[in-house]
Structures are given as C-alpha cells and as structure tokens.
Amino acid sequence: MADTRAMTSDIVSVRSATSTIKEASGPLAIEAGFKTEKASDPYLVLFDENDPLDPKNLSVARKWYLTAIAALLVLNCTFASATPSNIIPLLREEFGFSEEVGILTISLFVCGYIVGPLLWGPLSETYGRRPVFVGSFFVYMCFQIGCALAKNTASILVFRLLGGIFAAAPLANSGAVLSDIWDAKTRGNAMTLFTVAPFAGPGVGPLVAGYIAVAGISWRWLFWIMAIFAGICWLLIVFTVPETYAPVILTKKAKSLRKSTGDSQYYSAMEARVLTFAERFEHILARPFVILFQEPMLIAITAYISFVYGCMYLLFEAYPIVFTEGHHLNLGQSGLMFLPLPIGGIISVILYIIFINPRYAKKVEEYAPAPVPPEARLEIALLAAPFFAISFFWFAWTSYPSISLWAPMMSGVLLGISICWIFLSLLNYIIDAYLIAAASALSANTIVRSCFGAGFPLFATQMYEKLGSQWASTLLGCLATVMIPIPFILVKYGPKLRAKSKFAPSA
Template sequence: MFPNRAPVRGLIGDIWDAKVRGKAMVMFAVAPYAGPSLGPVVAGWIFWVLTIFAGVCLAVVAFTMPETYIPVLLATKAHKLRQSTKDDRYYAPMEANTLPLGQRVESTLSKPFKLLFLEPMMMATALYMSFMFGTIYLLFEAYPIVFTQDHHLDAGVSGLAFLPISIGAACGAIVYLIVFEPRYERYITEYAPNLVPPEKRLEMAMWGAPLFSVGFFWSGWTSYPSISFWSPLVAGGLIGMSIFLISLPLFSYIIDTYLSVAASALATFVRSLFGAAFPLFATQMYEKLNPR
C-alpha cells in the first residue's frame, strides 16, 4: 500500500498549487492510517475488498487521469510543434538530455539517497516519520494482547479497538481544515507575491508531536486489566489525531521544499523499512516487558 505513495505526492504537487495543496493532502494523509485500523474490522473479507477497491481505482485512473508531469508535458508539446511546423528547433529540456540510459538510471536511483545524506532536514523528517510509523505498528501488535488477552474480548470485538485511530485521524483533518488551513491562506496573502516559506507548514506538527507522546503514555499507563478498556481506546483516538497532525505538515513540507518525487520516494522508502522492521521484534519485546 505504501510504496506507491511517492508518485501520488508528486501528482498532488503537479496538479495543485500551494494555496490548495494542503486541502488535497487531507484525504491522502488520512487514508493510509485509516487502512490499518479499518482492516481488522473487515478481516474476513479483506482480500476481496482490496481486490475490488484496487480494481476500481485502477480503472478510474487508467481512463480519467491525464499526464501531469511537467517535463513530459513539455516534451509532448514540443513534439506536436515539430510535427505541425516542420521545425526541428522545438524541443523540451527532457529531450535535450543525451545521457546514456545507464547513467540516467544511476542518477535517478542515487538521487533519493543523496538527498538523505546531504540534506539534514530531509534526514530528520524521514527518520522522524519513520520512527512514528514503526511505533504505530508496535501499537497494532500490542492491541491483541491488551484487548483480547487482558480484557478477554473476543477477536471480532477486539478488531473494533482499531477504529478510534481512524476516528482520531478524521478529527485531525477537521482541525486542520478549520484552524490551520485558513491560517496558511492568510500566510499566502501576507507573503505575496513571494512564496510562503515551507517551514510555515510545520506549525501543525508542533502541536501534534506532544499529543503523539501523550497518547502513547496514556495508552500504556492505562492498558492494565484493572482499568476500563475505554481508556486505551480513547488514547488510540488521540494517537490517530496526532499522527495526522504530524504527517500532513511533514508531507506538505517535503513537497513545498523539494518539489521532487525523489524526496517523497526517500521518505516512503525509509518509513516502510521501519514499518517492516518494528513488528519483527514486537512479540519478543512484549513477552519480556509486557505492553506497558
């Protein structure tokens, strides 16, 4: 689900300008975290649901989505001009790239890693999001222990425990649209005709980061069998909200700063590594230390 997010972020950057890009990012930021929390609810049908949904999305994209990558659009326009005018002087920058295929592939593959090691802010952003992503998957591994083993809920009811994360993310989206998006629109007017500094996107993350820590401490400290299961459920909602309040501004910051699919690909790659690695030691960690 996550590796294909990098081109989507590039697509959003191509289609929408900075003024409306944040609104377009809302659904994009909510959906990936809603998926893991909604999955257990439809666990018995998950593969059928995914297959049907992916097939519908593929059909919609294939038949309705035009090309948005500006270098390709310029190359297409130049090609049409050459055909209509019979003048070979029209060409796009992409067509002027005469590097051999091997060098172009090497340059494309190495660009994300150059960004990682040469851009401190890119490294900090990628590592922070990756750590957050990994801890979320640790939380998913803890939920069956807390709600099934400790609170003795059956598997079906325990699956509903993931829903507050999605609800919290939706609440975070509402907070963004009501509070932070109007503020960013004021920044656009204030800084015009110049662009708004990308760092202005990070204001929302400054609110979300403390909530993320509070949510995890709350969930851990109240996950004892002697405490009502409603407490860790509500904590999950706070965690979901904080994830959204952190993810959206960081994604938007990367797009505004680098305007590069390579940067998005790097963030996705590193985050996916953490998401794959953390569950590998989750069971052993909880057996030794318990979910608290």
C-alpha cells in the same frame, strides 16, 4: 524521451544551459532553468498563459477528483498492508507456520515499500505519473489474486512481498501528483485528504479481517476483496487519471508541434538533456539516496516520520495483546479497537481545514509575491509532537485488564490526530522545500519509514510480553519525547539548511 542528437542545432545550442542546472536534480529544474531562454528561443516549448494542458489550470472540481483518487490509491495499499493481522490464526491453522512467520505477512508487504519507491518515484519523474500508476497497480492487483489462490507458505509470503513492491507506487507518487496540480496556497487542504489515507487503511483493515475470521468465511475471501478493490482502482486510473507531470506533458506538446508544423526545431526542456547510462541509473535508482544523505533536514524529518510510522505498525501486534488477551475480545471486536485511529485522523482533518489552513492562506497573502517559507508548514507539528508522546503514555497506563477498555482505546483518537498532523506537516514541508524533486524526496522518506514499519512488528510481541504492555508502551512514549525537539529545531534552523541545499529551490 527523444534523443537530442536527432534534433537541430538550435537544440544543441542550449545544452550548455542544461549543464548549469544539472545539479538541481530533475526535469522540473531543467524546465525552470530554461524559462529565461524562452524570450530568445521561440522553439523552446513551455505552457502558454492559461494553457489547458497545464495541470495547475485544471478546474477545481477536477483537481479535487484527482486528489480523492490519489488518496484512494494510498488507502488501498495501506488497507492491504495491515489487513492480514487478524487472519494470522487462520493462516497458521492452514499452513502450520509459527507466529513469527505469520507476522511476516505484514512485514514483507511493508518491505515492498522499501524496494518500490526506488523505482516508482524517479521513474515517474522520467516517464510521467500515469504510466507508473497504470502499470504498477495492475501488477499489484494480480499479486492479490495470487495470495487468494496461494497453496503454501512460500507462495503467500512471496506474493505479499511482490504485492508490496508494486503497491508502493501511490506512496511515492500521490503526494507528487498533488504538487503537480495545486499551488502552495491551496495544497494544504488537499494534503489533509491525502494524509489521512495511510492511517484509515490500517485502521479499517483489521476490522474487516476480524469479522471475516469470526464469521467463519475462508481467509481467501479477504484477498479476493483486496483484489477486487485494487481492480476498481486500476480501472479508475486507466479511464479517469490524466498525466499531471509538467515536463512530460511539455515533451508531448513539443512532439505534437513538430508533427503539426513540420518544423523539427521545437523541443521541450526535458528533451534537451542528454543522459548517459550512469546518469539514468543515478536518476532512477540512486537519486532518492543521493538526496537523503546530502540533506540534514530530510534526514531529521525522515527519522521522525519513520519512528511514528513504525509505532503505528507495532500496534497491530500490541493491540491484540492488550485487547484480545487482556480484555478477552474476539477478533472482530478486537478489530474495532483500531477505529479510533482513523477517527482521530478525520478530526485532525476537520481541525486543520477550519483553523490551520486559513492561517497559512493569510501568510501566502502576507509574503506575496514571494513564496511562504516551508517552515510555516511546521506549526501543527509543534503541537502534534507532544500529543504523540502523550498518547503512548495514556495507552500504557490504562492498558490494565482491570481498567475499562474504553480508556486505552480512546488514546487512539489522540494518537490518530497526532500522527496525521505530524505527517501532514512534515510531508508538506518536504514538498514545499524540494518542489523540483518532490517524488524522489518522498521516495527516500518512504523507503526508510517502510524499514521501520516492517521491522517494528517483528519485535513488538516479544517486547510487550517481556516488559508488559505498560512498560513497553512507556518506552515508546519516552522515545517519542526525545524526538519532540525535531520540528522545533527545523523551525529555527531550516532556512539555514535550505540555503546550503543543492536540491531545495525554496532556498
């Protein structure tokens, strides 16, 4: 970012305007605050009408391509997070560690999701989405290679943790990319593709790992497959993904105008803000927590999503107890039991596109030219919350070995539908409510839910062995039931909470 002290007095004169929107958190807020200055300041660089540089003016085909890439990146990192679950016996055989240490190959990777968003979300709002994706995914690929070549327990655990940190970039920024390129009316369909990816990865990963184990192939090939997958994604980023963050694009446009015209007075809103070291530290590292702890509605959403996310990762330890031990399936067959999760996700996408999004499109027309209240996004969460609780009760009381394995397995379909709808509804709500700080709000959400995702597998085995699969799953169903009111409360009190928010421009 250019130093405004090197610019002319015309730029200095608008610094007071910057200070008035400082609390709005982020360059997009700065850009919004300067829109009214454009008429009186011809040197402030904004997008022209139908400007080809504006990401929202990309062709529909290009937008869907970038949406697919964003979803693919999320699929990649979530595939890598869960894949080792079915090769833990092979790792234990080679390195001689305990079952708890084996579970750490999953938990430490997910712990990386705690650290990564502290950097990737705010950094993307400072330097742009593309540099963050390019740099982080290359390093992530290198750590997958490190796992494939690991010679001892310490190296594979360290590489898994570091790989998770750099794999967290898509979780923090892919949703923000969608907010960069789609408007509120069309973002819903795009978010369906993005939302199913986090559950397709964990659903497919154990299947691939299981059949590698059954086939007698070295466990190292699993990490080579993940490295190759990551390398392909990195090449797609480098050669096909442009910058989509508007303030960064406008800054480049301002630099280009200064160079082509020889007039140093052109500037972007992002350049007009002078940041001290403390402000930079706050923006990059502390901002997700600042937003989270000052926003009751974000706390409620994050608590619910985190519980749902933790339950999903808990299944990687619960399913082997129910299906491998209870129904005596081999590792490959046990991996097949996870497929109903992504199948449920796909069903949820189809139902959303056919029934839910058209209803939202009508509301866009109804409220035009004003934006639709974010609470309209919560409609499917009102259905999904009870479904999520029901799916655990279903799984609990059909998990006896004497009952056909199809009964507990098919509970995964309803579980997949409910998880996707909960995530789709609440992530859309976050983006609509915190549009100017979407990446940081999503980063805060990702950090907390990753704590749950990392922690739940660590006690899952003990819980299921002590309580039995029936009562352990019933306990989860009861906790899910307690959380059912959260989306209902947000529907009723969300507007009042947003009205008091410093970070929600939708208020």
